[in-house]
Amino acid sequence: MHEFTITKLILSIVLQKAQEVKARKITKVDLQIGRLTGYVPECIQLQFDVLSHDTAAAGANLSFHQPPVKLHCRYCNRDYTSDSFDLTCPECHTLEIDILSGSELYVESMEAE
């Protein structure tokens, strides 16, 4: 249930934005959620539906985008992507790595009326 806190944060961001542009209803929210954050999109949507009840964001459709996981090996200086939970360098198999992308989490855009 650790999606609760982050969903509350997402909701407060979009509600504030809606207030700024004087929108009455938020219809869609685009989110970038890197796989490495460990957040489950379905859980965020579920929490969002509950939390947004009686707000301008009620019924908003959340759209999740997962940027590719890009990593950099400090050992052999190689950049690579990972599609699995194995993040080790395919070349030298160390975990001496930097995460270039895949751990982002932010509201990319939203539609309101």
Ligand SMILES: [Zn+2]
């Ligand atoms: Zn390497």
